[in-house]
Amino acid sequence: MIITYNNTQYNIPNFINQIFEREDLLVLPLEVWAEIFKKQFGNPNFPYLQIILEKKILKYDLERNSFTYKKNETWWGKEVRTSLNNLVNSMTDKVQIVIGDNVFDFTKEELKNLLSSLELYANKVYV
Secondary structure, eight states, X not given: OEEEETTEEEEOOSSHHHHHXXXXXXXXXXXXXXXXXXHHXXXXXXXXXXXHHHHHHHHHHHHSOOEEETTEEEOOOHXXXXXXXXXXXXXXXXXXXXXXXXXXXXXXHHHHHHHHHHHHHHHHHHO
């Protein structure tokens, strides 16, 4: 099946696992996905739309966000933020974290505050 969106044609695979593997298709809005699933499987299929939405959020999380810390720009995706939160919970002293090309020392409280701010930002972006 071929779908046209924004003057670009997308060849949609016939098998659902192949659809989920195609990152180039993540640019399509959910309305188009609903139409794809309706044509392919007879209904919009909410569980499939949920998987696509999760993939779109993860891709957005990894590609389109950044923060600057002492003139060093980077972004920590959800998995990295979760790992760092686990690290904070087990910290007793300072820890060194790489941001951009530089290494910074953080106390438990400093890292906790930074991660809290990033999580608040990420939550606002995704709502």
